[in-house]
Amino acid sequence: MNNIFVYLEIEDGIVSDVSLELLTKGRSLANELNCKLEALAAGYGLDQVGQQVFPYGVDVLHLADDKRLEPYTSLPHTSLLVKLFQEEKPQIAFMGATTIGRDLGPRVSSALFSGLTADCTSLEIGGYEDRKAGKTYENLLFQIRPAFGGNIVATIVNPDCRPQMATVREGVMKKEIVDPAYKGETRKLKVSDYVSDADFVVEVIERHIEKSKLNIKSAPIIVAGGYGVGSVENFKLLHELAAVLGGEVGASRAAVDAGLAEHERQIGQTGVTVRPKLYIACGISGQIQHIAGMQESAMVISINNDPRAPINAIADYNIIGNIEEVIPKMIKYYKKNSK
Numbered sequence: 149m150n151n152i153f154v155y156l157e158i159e160d161g162i163v164s165d166v167s168l169e170l171l172t173k174g175r176s177l178a179n180e181l182n183c184k185l186e187a188l189a190a191g192y193g194l195d196q197v198g199q200q201v202f203p204y205g206v207d208v209l210h211l212a213d214d215k216r217l218e219p220y221t222s223l224p225h226t227s228l229l230v231k232l233f234q235e236e237k238p239q240i241a242f243m244g245a246t247t248i249g250r251d252l253g254p255r256v257s258s259a260l261f262s263g264l265t266a267d268c269t270s271l272e273i274g275g276y277e278d279r280k281a282g283k284t285y286e287n288l289l290f291q292i293r294p295a296f297g298g299n300i301v302a303t304i305v306n307p308d309c310r311p312q313m314a315t316v317r318e319g320v321m322k323k324e325i326v327d328p329a330y331k332g333e334t335r336k337l338k339v340s341d342y343v344s345d346a347d348f349v350v351e352v353i354e355r356h357i358e359k360s361k362l363n364i365k366s367a368p369i370i371v372a373g374g375y376g377v378g379s380v381e382n383f384k385l386l387h388e389l390a391a392v393l394g395g396e397v398g399a400s401r402a403a404v405d406a407g408l409a410e411h412e413r414q415i416g417q418t419g420v421t422v423r424p425k426l427y428i429a430c431g432i433s434g435q436i437q438h439i440a441g442m443q444e445s446a447m448v449i450s451i452n453n454d455p456r457a458p459i460n461a462i463a464d465y466n467i468i469g470n471i472e473e474v475i476p477k478m479i480k481y482y483k484k485n486s487k
Contacts, residue, residue, distance in 0.1 A: 150183060150238065151178070152177055152184070153188060153238040154186070154242045156190075158191045165318055166318035169319070171201060172324045180273050181287055183239070184208060186207060187206045188210045189210070191217050192213060197209065198332075204325060204330075205327070205330055206332045209335070212337045213336065216339075221351075222251055223346075223347040223349065224343045233311060240289050241313045245316055245317040262310060263306050263313065265313070267315060268315065268320070269294065269301075269417075270290075271292065272290040273289065273290065289306070290304075301436065320421045362412050364396045367396035367424055368395065369395030369427075370395055370424045371389050371393070371397050371398070371428045372399060373403050374399070375406055375433075376430070376432065376453070383399075392479055399415065400414070400435075415438065415442055416438040417437040420441065421444075423446075426446065426447050428449045429442075429448060429452075430475065431451070431471055432459055434458035434461070443462060449463060450466045452467075
């Protein structure tokens with residue numbers, strides 16, 4: 149009771165990265181709250197899930213293994229979570245802000261009247277004083293996310309309703325093994341106790357999954373371009389620099405909206421979240437929506453002709469100049485000095 153739950157997304161028996169990232173964050177919060185970290189896996193053929201998640205500090209793994217639960221459909225997974233949460237009464241529940249999480253999270257929170265904060269960029273534990281009600285709350289989940297189009301960063305608290313639910317996008321949290329030998333308890337759920345036959349009214353006949361050809365999320369070096377790059381031709385310079393460095397090319401939303409780059413390269417609040425060793429921001433102003441997707445980069449180099457660009461404030465190195473002049477020089481010298 150009052151533990152932290154993480155809903156695991158599983159594809160072909162493999163737990164998704166976003167679920168492992170949430171387990172890492174959940175473990176640190178559970179340590180802070182002195183409670184257990186629990187996880188739920190729902191699908192078919194889940195025998196290998198335990199060995200994947202226990203090293204991340206999972207104390208209890210709930211397994212709902214039934215052929216009808218794979219692939220994901222809304223009704224049975226919703227019924228399963230709602231009834232399990234009613235039994236276990238967790239204080240906090242996390243899901244990935246994926247197509248599944250964005251479908252499942254609101255359904256579960258609505259059924260439990262618990263509330264849900266979507267697309268959080270940070271999760272912390274803290275206290276809150278409600279002066280109007282004259283109440284003080286301890287150990288609340290601070291659900292932090294950009295709001296009003298990214299113009300502010302909002303901290304959202306849920307003082308009275310449980311569980312406190314939040315979704316987080318892939319890449320926002322770090323993925324870190326606690327102990328390779330960590331052992332938790334496995335509880336096998338009798339699916340018929342949680343899900344009725346009526347919940348299986350939808351049957352998936354066929355699935356087509358097209359995997360992304362890009363791997364921006366795992367790239368150690370990213371050369372990202374914004375609207376300030378100016379043209380598709382100038383974006384080709386970024387591709388050339390990325391090729392020399394062995395990195396990938398990213399883009400801001402403004403660049404994608406202007407047709408300078410493909411949507412799958414978009415980094416930021418409405419794109420992917422990255423944490424490379426080196427992030428070279430070219431012609432990017434640095435609005436909070438973009439910063440949210442790359443602020444965990446180990447080193448940031450900003451190339452911009454505006455010395456007052458907001459991104460310069462978080463960059464480790466600022467190069468003030470035009471892309472057309474700076475990038476070719478970087479390409480030339482990297483080629484010259486690379487082994």
